[in-house]
Amino acid sequence: xxxVQFSFTTxxxxxxxxxxxxxxxxxxxxxxxxxxxLALFVALSLWTLQTEVTNFSAAPMLLLAFSACEASVxxxxxxATNRTHGPNQLQxxxxxxx
Amino acid sequence: MSPLVLVVLLSSLGLGTAMTxxxxxxxxxxMGLEINTLAILPLMAQQxxxxxxxxxxxxxxxxxxxxxxILFASTTNAWASGQWDITYPSHxxxxxxTMAALAMKxxxxxxxxxxxxxxxxxxxxxxxxxxxxxxxAPFALILQxxxxxxxxxxxxxxxxxxxxxxxxxxxxTQLRKILAYSSIAHLGWMILxxxxxPQLTLIALITYIVMTTAAFLTLNNMDxxxxxxxxxxxxxxxxxxxxxxxxxxxxxxLPPLTGFLPKWLILQEVTNQGFIPTATVMALSALLSLYxxxxxxxxxxxxxxxHTFNSVTPWRMTAKRPTLLLSTTIIMTTCLLPLTxxxxxxxx
Numbered sequence: 001x002x003x004v005q006f007s008f009t010t011x012x013x014x015x016x017x018x019x020x021x022x023x024x025x026x027x028x029x030x031x032x033x034x035x036x037x038l039a040l041f042v043a044l045s046l047w048t049l050q051t052e053v054t055n056f057s058a059a060p061m062l063l064l065a066f067s068a069c070e071a072s073v074x075x076x077x078x079x080a081t082n083r084t085h086g087p088n089q090l091q092x093x094x095x096x097x098x
Numbered sequence: 099m100s101p102l103v104l105v106v107l108l109s110s111l112g113l114g115t116a117m118t119x120x121x122x123x124x125x126x127x128x129m130g131l132e133i134n135t136l137a138i139l140p141l142m143a144q145q146x147x148x149x150x151x152x153x154x155x156x157x158x159x160x161x162x163x164x165x166x167x168i169l170f171a172s173t174t175n176a177w178a179s180g181q182w183d184i185t186y187p188s189h190x191x192x193x194x195x196t197m198a199a200l201a202m203k204x205x206x207x208x209x210x211x212x213x214x215x216x217x218x219x220x221x222x223x224x225x226x227x228x229x230x231x232x233x234x235a236p237f238a239l240i241l242q243x244x245x246x247x248x249x250x251x252x253x254x255x256x257x258x259x260x261x262x263x264x265x266x267x268x269x270x271t272q273l274r275k276i277l278a279y280s281s282i283a284h285l286g287w288m289i290l291x292x293x294x295x296p297q298l299t300l301i302a303l304i305t306y307i308v309m310t311t312a313a314f315l316t317l318n319n320m321d322x323x324x325x326x327x328x329x330x331x332x333x334x335x336x337x338x339x340x341x342x343x344x345x346x347x348x349x350x351x352l353p354p355l356t357g358f359l360p361k362w363l364i365l366q367e368v369t370n371q372g373f374i375p376t377a378t379v380m381a382l383s384a385l386l387s388l389y390x391x392x393x394x395x396x397x398x399x400x401x402x403x404x405h406t407f408n409s410v411t412p413w414r415m416t417a418k419r420p421t422l423l424l425s426t427t428i429i430m431t432t433c434l435l436p437l438t439x440x441x442x443x444x445x446x
Contacts, residue, residue, distance in 0.1 A: 005177050012170050019163060029159060036166045043173045051180060059125055063169075066132050070162055073139060077155045084148040093152045096215040 004046055011039035023090045026081060030074040037067035099144050110137035111231065118235035123182050124172035127239060128165060131203070134235055135161040138227065142220050153219025157228075160202060160212045167199035168239075184242050193246040197255075200243070203236045205278075206285055207258035214266070214278040222323070225274055226314035229281050230307045237288075237303055244292040252293055257379055259286025264386025271325045273317055276390055280349055281310065283387045287364055290380065295367050297445045302360035305434070309349050309357055312427035316342045319419060325394065329403040334412050341428050343395045348431045350391035351384055356434040359441070 001009075015035035022028055045060040047053075085092045110133055117130030135158070143154040175192040176182050188196070198209070205213035217225045244252065263283025270276045288302045317323070319338060320331045332339045348355035361384060368377040397403075 005174075009174065012166075016163070016167070019159075026155070033159075033162055033166070036163075036170070040166065040169055040173060043170075043177070047173065047176055062125070062129065066129060069136055070132070073136060073158060074162070077139075077143075077151070077158055080143065080146075080151045081155050084146075084151045093155060095148060096152055096156075096218050 004050075005043075008039045008043040008046070011042070012036050015039060026078050026090055029090065030071065030078065033074065034067065034071055037063070037070070041067070099140075103140070107137050107140055111227070113137075115231065115235045119238050122184055124169070124176075124184055125182065127184060128169045128172070131161075131165050131168070131235055134232065135165065138224075138232060141224050141227070142216075145221070149219040153216045156212050156219075157216045160216075164199045164202040167202075168196055171195035171199065184239065188243070188246050190246065190248060193243055194248065194251060196243050197240070197247045197251060200236045200240050201255055201289075204233050204240075204285055205282055206255050206289060207262040207282060208255070210259070210262060210282050213282060214275045217274045217278040218272060222274070222314055222318040225277070226311060226318075229277065229310055229314070233285075233303070233307075237299075240289070240292055241296050241299060244296065247293070249293055252289055253373075253376055256286045256290035257376065257383075259283060259289065260380055260383040261386070264383045264389075267387065267390040270390070273323050273325065273328070273394075276394065277310070277313060277317075280387060280391070281306075283383070284310075284349075286383075287360065287380065290376070291364050291367055294371055295446075298360070298363050298367055301441055301445055302364060305356055305360050308427055308430045308434075309345065312345045312424070312431040313342075313349060315424040315427060316345055319417075319421065319424060325397050326403055328394065328398045329401055330407060331398060333407055333409070335417070336413060339398055341432070343399055344432050345428060346391045346394050350388040352388070354435060356431050359435055359438050363438075363442075 015032045018035070019029055019032040022032070041060055041063055044056075044063055048056045048060065081093065114130045114132070114134030114137060117133065118127050119130075121127045121130060139154055139158055142157060143150055171192040172182065172188075174195075175188045178189055178192075179186070202209040217228060220228065260283050263279045263281075263286060266282070267276050267279035270279065284302070284306045288299045288306070291298045291302075316338060320327065320334060320342075322328050322331060328342075331342070344355060348357040351357040351361040361381075365377050365381060368380070
């Protein structure tokens, strides 16, 4: 495993761990998702640079566009849950369990 | 929701699934999955209600994480092998990560906890889309990845799903939660043969979609989301009540109905391959699911809840809802078993 590969893998896994185990605020979950997507962005861009596949050079931008869409949807949902559930604690999202 | 927005959203749903179907490149498959998720979210959140918002948030978090994991696995694979093809044999570790993410996307058992809660929060129509159309794109990927995943993982997912689907539904009175657990159990049956006989997975998926559509449309026609509502459904439409019992038993997999077809073929295949204990556990866990379908049937046909009925003859009024799809799927749900030889000839 090259150092580059190690670094983006670690970044992704740290983001995933944060999303999985740090369940206090919705905002921190969204930030962890963004961190995961940025690790993927780094991975894709460095793959393009390393292998010099010019066909693939648009892919990191596509990924970034989609992750921006995801982030905006996440923030919209943050506002919506804030209006329906009060403060944005993830523990407050519990009315569907029974 | 304005018709224009609805058209855009529904066609994006179709576009996402079609992209995933048509792509041979992991990035495009991932984009299809993302478009699918982003297009269903406004449909889920269209009623501004706490339950709908909560369901949408949970669905978004799960699907975004799973999609990111799929892309992470394929990127790692590309770093190792330089290939982005979906059909290219991938490393067992990345194939395992991909399969875990896909299982999370469709709601297979160790990662199923979101499915009942999300279905409980949305309307029956959106629930229908969630539990049928949204399964297609991940299944297209599962069928292509299944060859490279460790077989034990698929068997473990399948056994876990059928058992959890059976146990979880036992204590529920909410119909959407029962349908969610039934969906988990059916997905377990499908994933069991994804490696041994992908054609059988396809047959099981098709019959599952037909049966679930019939069940959701029936409940939608009755306006029923609780078991107690089912008990008064005979006043609205006696014929539909009788057929709804058959639809539920077909979901449970009783012999003269369509639901028996996939279970029969899958059990036969698993037994032929020599996995007798697996086949036994699967067959026994189908009994757990059958129990709660039978309980619904019982509530619908044999009990009279102590309700006050304002009138017992609403069935005389003409129904205004379109029932073409409902009647078609009900007929397919109840009468397709004789077509087993044709299905085998066409797909195997």
